[in-house]
Amino acid sequence: MLTTQFLLLGAVLFCIGVYGVLARKNAVMVLMSIELILNSVNINLLAFSVRHGSVDGNTFALYIIAIAAAEVGVGLAMVLLIYRNRRTIALDDLSEMKG
Amino acid sequence: MLSSILAQIPWQAPTIDYHAIAPEIVLAAGICLIILVDLFVSESKKWVTSTLTGFVMLTALVPVLTLAVSDNNVRSLFDGRYVIDEFALTVKALFLIAGYVVILMSQNHVEEGDYYLGEYFTLLLTSVTGMVMMASSRDLVSIFVALEMLSIPAYMLAAWRKRDRKSNEAGVKYYLLGVFASAIMLYGMSLLYGVTGTTLLSDIGRQLTVEGQFGGVQALAITFVIVGFAFKVSAVPFHTWAPDTYEGAPIPVTAFLSVASKAAGFVALVTLIYVGFPQAKDVWQPFLWVLAAITMTVGNLVALRQTNIVRMLAYSSISQGGFILMPLAVAGTGDAAGPALQSVVVYLIVYAAMNLGMFAVVIAASRTTRSGEISSFGGLFSYAPGLGVLMTIFLASLAGIPPLGGWIAKFTAFRAVLEAGGGWGYGIAVIGAINSVIAFGYYGSIMREIWMKPAPNGETSAVKTPSSLIAAMVITTAGTIVFGVLPGVVLRFGDLADLTGAFGR
Numbered sequence: 332m333l334t335t336q337f338l339l340l341g342a343v344l345f346c347i348g349v350y351g352v353l354a355r356k357n358a359v360m361v362l363m364s365i366e367l368i369l370n371s372v373n374i375n376l377l378a379f380s381v382r383h384g385s386v387d388g389n390t391f392a393l394y395i396i397a398i399a400a401a402e403v404g405v406g407l408a409m410v411l412l413i414y415r416n417r418r419t420i421a422l423d424d425l426s427e428m429k430g
Numbered sequence: 431m432l433s434s435i436l437a438q439i440p441w442q443a444p445t446i447d448y449h450a451i452a453p454e455i456v457l458a459a460g461i462c463l464i465i466l467v468d469l470f471v472s473e474s475k476k477w478v479t480s481t482l483t484g485f486v487m488l489t490a491l492v493p494v495l496t497l498a499v500s501d502n503n504v505r506s507l508f509d510g511r512y513v514i515d516e517f518a519l520t521v522k523a524l525f526l527i528a529g530y531v532v533i534l535m536s537q538n539h540v541e542e543g544d545y546y547l548g549e550y551f552t553l554l555l556t557s558v559t560g561m562v563m564m565a566s567s568r569d570l571v572s573i574f575v576a577l578e579m580l581s582i583p584a585y586m587l588a589a590w591r592k593r594d595r596k597s598n599e600a601g602v603k604y605y606l607l608g609v610f611a612s613a614i615m616l617y618g619m620s621l622l623y624g625v626t627g628t629t630l631l632s633d634i635g636r637q638l639t640v641e642g643q644f645g646g647v648q649a650l651a652i653t654f655v656i657v658g659f660a661f662k663v664s665a666v667p668f669h670t671w672a673p674d675t676y677e678g679a680p681i682p683v684t685a686f687l688s689v690a691s692k693a694a695g696f697v698a699l700v701t702l703i704y705v706g707f708p709q710a711k712d713v714w715q716p717f718l719w720v721l722a723a724i725t726m727t728v729g730n731l732v733a734l735r736q737t738n739i740v741r742m743l744a745y746s747s748i749s750q751g752g753f754i755l756m757p758l759a760v761a762g763t764g765d766a767a768g769p770a771l772q773s774v775v776v777y778l779i780v781y782a783a784m785n786l787g788m789f790a791v792v793i794a795a796s797r798t799t800r801s802g803e804i805s806s807f808g809g810l811f812s813y814a815p816g817l818g819v820l821m822t823i824f825l826a827s828l829a830g831i832p833p834l835g836g837w838i839a840k841f842t843a844f845r846a847v848l849e850a851g852g853g854w855g856y857g858i859a860v861i862g863a864i865n866s867v868i869a870f871g872y873y874g875s876i877m878r879e880i881w882m883k884p885a886p887n888g889e890t891s892a893v894k895t896p897s898s899l900i901a902a903m904v905i906t907t908a909g910t911i912v913f914g915v916l917p918g919v920v921l922r923f924g925d926l927a928d929l930t931g932a933f934g935r
Contacts, residue, residue: 338624345617352610361606368613375620383627388620391571391629395616398578402609405585409602416595422606425599428674428741 337378344371358410358420362403369399450505450514452493453522457559460486461552468548476547480537483551487530487558494523510632511569518565520775521697525565527905528690528782529558534902535790536682545590545680553583554686561694568705570619570629573698574612577662580694581608584687588679600678607661607671615658621651622706631706638709652713655702662695663751665721666728676744681796684740685789688747693778696754700774703761711762719759719854726752726865733872738802739792742872743785746828749865750781753839756862757846759854766850773842776920780827780839780913787906788824791817794895794903804876809885814893818880820903827910829873830866835913838920840866 344367351364373392380388414420448455464486468479497505498519505514533554560580567573585608589601623629625648626637638648657668664672676684707714729749736742754777757770795810795817796802811818827836844862847855895903913920 341620348613352606358602358606365606365609365613368610368617372613372616372620375617376623379620379624379627382624385627387571387627387629388623391574391619391623394571394575398575401582402578405582406605406609409585409589409598409605412589412592413598413602416593416598422602425602427596427599428677 334378334382337374341371341375341378344368344374356421356423358413358422359407361422362406362410366399366403369395444508447505447507449493449500450497450507451512452497453490453526453562454559456490456493457486457555457562460490461555461559464548464552464555468552471548477537479548479551480533483555484530484533486555487526487533490562491523491526494519494526498523508569509630511572511630512566513568514566517700517771517775521565521693521778522562524693524779524782525558525561525690528693528786529554529561529686531786531790531902531905532682532686532690534898534905535685535786535793536680537898538896539680539682539793550587550590553587557581557583557587557686558690561690561697564694565697567698568631568701570622570631570634573631573701574616574619577612577615577694577698580691581612581662584683584691587683588675588687590680590683594678596678597680598678600675603671604675604679607668611658611661611668614654618651618654618656618658621647622655625651631701634706635708638707648710649713652707652710653717656699656714656717659695659699659702660721663692663699663755664748665751665755666725666748669725669729669748672748673741673744676747677738677741677802681740681789681793684744685786688744688789689782689785692747692751693782696751696774696778699758700771703758704767704771708762715759715762715854718755719858722752722755722759723858723861724752725749725755726862730865730868730872734868736872737804739804739807739876740802742804742876743788743792746869746872747785749869750785750828752865753843753862754778754781756858757843759858760847760850760852763850763852763855766846766855769842769846769849772921773839773846776842777839779920780835780910783906783909783913784824784827784834784836787820787903787910788828790899790902790906791821791824794893794899795821797895798893804879805883806886807876808879808883810880813885817893817895820907821880822877823907823910825873825877827914829870833914835910835920838914838917841917842921 348364348367348371351367352361355361355364373395376388376392380386410420417424460483464479464482467482471478497514503516533551536550536554557580560576564573564576564580567576585601585605588604589597591597622634626634628634628637661668676688679687703714726749729745729752733742733745733749736745754774757766757773760766761770795807795814810821823834827834830836830840844859847859847862
C-alpha cells in the first residue's frame with residue numbers, strides 16, 4: 332500500500348532530524364533539524380489518517396503546524412538575543428555555567 | 431479525500447458545560463485583560479499588573495471550589511477529551527495556588543530588576559493556563575496543546591534578563607532541549623495514533639493490545655511519549671538542561687519551573703499511564719523504574735558537591751522528582767495503582783509548598799547577601815533569625831524529617847512501593863531509602879552554614895523583606911507545617927478513585 336512509503340519517508344526524516352540536533356553546532360541548523368522531526372510527524376499522521384480513514388490525524392497535523400510556527404518564533408528570537416550579546420550562535424560557546 | 435470523509439460524519443455542535451471550564455475561561459479573559467491594562471497604565475504604575483494577575487488566579491480558584499463541592503463528580507466534555515474529575519480539580523487548585531505564590535515572589539524581584547512587568551505576568555498567567563488545561567486533557571491533541579501552552583511562555587521567562595548572558599544561555603538550553611523532547615514525544619504520539627486509530631486516551635487504552643502482547647511499534651511509541659515527559663520532569667538522563675536553566679533564570683522563574691512546570695509534567699505522565707497505557711505496563715514499568723532509580727541517585731550525588739545554592743536546589747529538585755517517579759514505577763503491580771496515584775498527588779502538593787518556600791527564603795536572604803554561594807549565607811540566623819528558622823524548616827521538610835510535610839510525602843511514596851512488593855518494589859524502596867539518607871548531607875550542610883558559621887564579611891544589618899515576599903513565605907510555611915502535623919488534610923486530596931478505574935480492578 333502507498334501509505335507504507337510515506338511512513339518510511341517519515342522515519343527517514345525523523346532520523347535525519349535527530350542526527351542534525353545531536354551533531355550540529357549552529358543554533359539555526361539545530362532549529363531546522365527540529366523542524367524536520369516535526370514534519371516527519373506530520374507525514375506520519377497524514378499517512379495513518381488515510382490508512383484509518385479518519386480525520387483525527389489531519390486535525391492533529393494542523394495543530395502541530397500552527398504550534399511549531401509559534402515555537403520557531405520564540406526560538407529565532409532567542410538566537411537573535413544570543414547573537415546580539417555574543418556575536419556568535421555556536422552552541423559550544425554557551426558554557427557560562429558548569430557543574 | 432478529506433471532504434468525502436467529512437461528508438460521512440454529520441457535524442453537530444458539542445454541548446459545552448460552561449461551569450466545568452469556568453476556570454479556563456476566567457484565566458483566558460484575565461490574560462486579555464492584563465495585556466490591555468499593561469498598554470494603558472503609565473510606567474510608574476506597572477505594579478497594577480502584578481496585583482491584577484494575582485487577583486485573576488484567585489478568581490479562577492472560585493469555580494474550581496464550586497466544582498469541587500457540586501454533586502456532579504465527573505464532568506466529561508467533547509466526547510471525553512476534556513474531563514473534569516477530582517484528580518483534575520485537585521491539581522488545578524495546586525497549579526493556581528503555586529502560580530499565586532510565584533506572583534507574590536516575583537513582585538519586587540522583577541520590579542527592582544527593571545524588567546518588563548506587564549509582559550512577565552501575562553506570560554506567567556499563560557503558562558498557568560496551560561497547566562490548568564493539562565490537568566483535564568484526556569486526548570493526545572489536547573495534551574500536546576496544553577504542553578506547548580505551558581512550555582513556550584516558560585522558555586521566554588527563563589531568558590527574561592535580556593542583557594544577561596547567563597539568562598540567555600538558560601533560555602536557549604531550555605528551549606532547544608524542550609522542543610527536541612516534544613518533537614520526540616510527537617513522533618511517539620503519531621505512532622500511537624497509527625497503531626490504535628484514535629487520539630482519545632481511553633480508546634487508546636482499550637485498543638493497545640491485551641496484556642503482555644506487544645509489537646515493537648507499540649513499545650517504541652510508548653517509550654517516545656514517556657521520554658518527552660521525562661524531560662519535562664527533568665528525570666536523569668534527560669535532566670541536563672535543568673541545573674543551567676535554574677541557575678541562569680531569574681529566581682522566581684526558577685521556583686516556577688521547579689515546582690509548577692515539573693508538576694504539570696507529572697500530571698501528564700499520570701494521565702497517560704493511568705488512562706492511556708494501563709495494559710502496557712510491561713513497557714513503562716521497567717523504564718520508569720530505571721529512570722526513578724538513576725534520577726534519585728545522580729541528583730543526590732551531584733547535589734553534594736554544589737557550592738551555589740540555586741544549583742544545589744536544582745539537583746535537589748531533580749532527586750525529589752525521582753522520589754515522585756518511584757511509586758509510578760510500580761503503579762501497575764498488584765493493588766499499588768491507588769496508593770501510587772495518591773502518593774504522587776500528595777508529594778506534588780507538599781513538594782510545591784516546601785520548594786516554593788525554600789526559594790522565597792533564598793530570594794529574601796540574597797537581598798542582603800547579593801550572592802548565590804552557599805558560604806555567603808553563613809550566620810544568617812544571627813542577623814536574620816526569622817529567615818534562618820524558616821530556611822531550616824524548609825530544608826528539614828525537603829530532607830523528610832518528621833513532623834514536617836516532606837516526611838508525610840516520603841511516607842506515602844514508600845508505602846505505595848511496599849504495597850506493590852516483589853523484587854521491583856522492594857528494590858526501589860531500598861534505593862529510595864539510601865538516597866533519603868544521602869540527601870541529609872547537603873541539606874544539613876546549608877543548616878550548618880546558617881546556624882554555626884559567622885557572617886562572611888561582617889554584614890549583619892537586619893534584612894528588610896517586602897510584604898509580598900512575607901505573604902509568600904507565610905502561605906508556604908503554613909502548608910509545610912499543616913501537612914506534616916495533620917497529614918489527614920493532604921491525604922484526603924490524594925484519595926482519588928476515578929483514574930485508577932482504568933486498570934480494571
